[in-house]
Amino acid sequence: MRKEKLQELKKYIEELKVVAQIKEAKSSFITSIPYTFKLNNGAYIKREQILKNNNDGSAVIVIPLTIDNEILMVVEPRVFTAKTVSVSFPSGYLEEGESPYEAALRELKEETGYIPKYIKLLDSFYQDEGCSKAFNHIFIAFNCTCKSTQSLDEGEIIRYMTFNLKELDKLEQMGYLNSANSKLALAKGREYLRKKMR
């Protein structure tokens, strides 16, 4: 990885890592609903559905390519992981009544201030098919340019920086790009770019 990238990343990791945790009284974001289902063969099975903020928890993941063909990534606290900080693609939950396409443009703009020339849906998948309806969408965004500052929700702390594909592989090996969402987006993005460049 380029030395200046590593230094920039280290600064953010140092800033955003978790130093203490306090258990609170009551969950409000994560809830669940239990169901019994009848199958076509007459069997009954019980399953529970995870809700996030009373929604399915469907999300979008955006692979933003800048006009220099670098990949724009976000660095943020991921408090439940070993590193407590991750490098990931800009992403976020769909809002009520919003299409995946709209959510992708909104999340990219909110988290980085960048706007693409056009975006393309690469793939969709269930986050956790055994206990959630969350259906996530991976977009690739071309010719992104910085048009404004970030506009983050309360409780969102996000830095952003650009990398090349090789550096993302390195971040995967280092354990900073380590989630199903990021790994699958990276795999699908690489596959798409490889085919396109043939």
Added chain:
Amino acid sequence: MRKEKLQELKKYIEELKVVAQIKEAKSSFITSIPYTFKLNNGAYIKREQILKNNNDGSAVIVIPLTIDNEILMVVEPRVFTAKTVSVSFPSGYLEEGESPYEAALRELKEETGYIPKYIKLLDSFYQDEGCSKAFNHIFIAFNCTCKSTQSLDEGEIIRYMTFNLKELDKLEQMGYLNSANSKLALAKGREYLRKKMR
């Protein structure tokens, strides 16, 4: 896809699809804990952790290659998905005190009765890094042979059958192989096999 495979799969899909659902009173499998975290820069953020059966929910996913180099897949109800039935790699949650390696061998044996000659860890990833500690492991299992019948937990209804890689691609397109776990295992498995066959 080979005609006889499609017929076998259609039979299972018909058998296992959901025909009714009833909302129940109380969740016991899915729970959550809210925390406040202090970051190194002095900021405080609130996050909630999903628990499954009071554990992190870490799981193993096994890509089982038979002695004929077919891939052994399970067909089971996935009640929250559009199709309500999925084709996926044998997988399951780690049990208390169990290593990922032990869990992979156990889940493969329980769900299919197959035992491999040897297995290899391909990759690990966080299922849902924003709100879970679930850290999943993808194994590839070689020279699997059927040694016994299934031994399923209560509430598990699982059929199994073999496919080749091209048929798995087709199942992905058809929307039956549609989860983060299965798609990532398929991508990592294909990458591994491609390198090995060079």
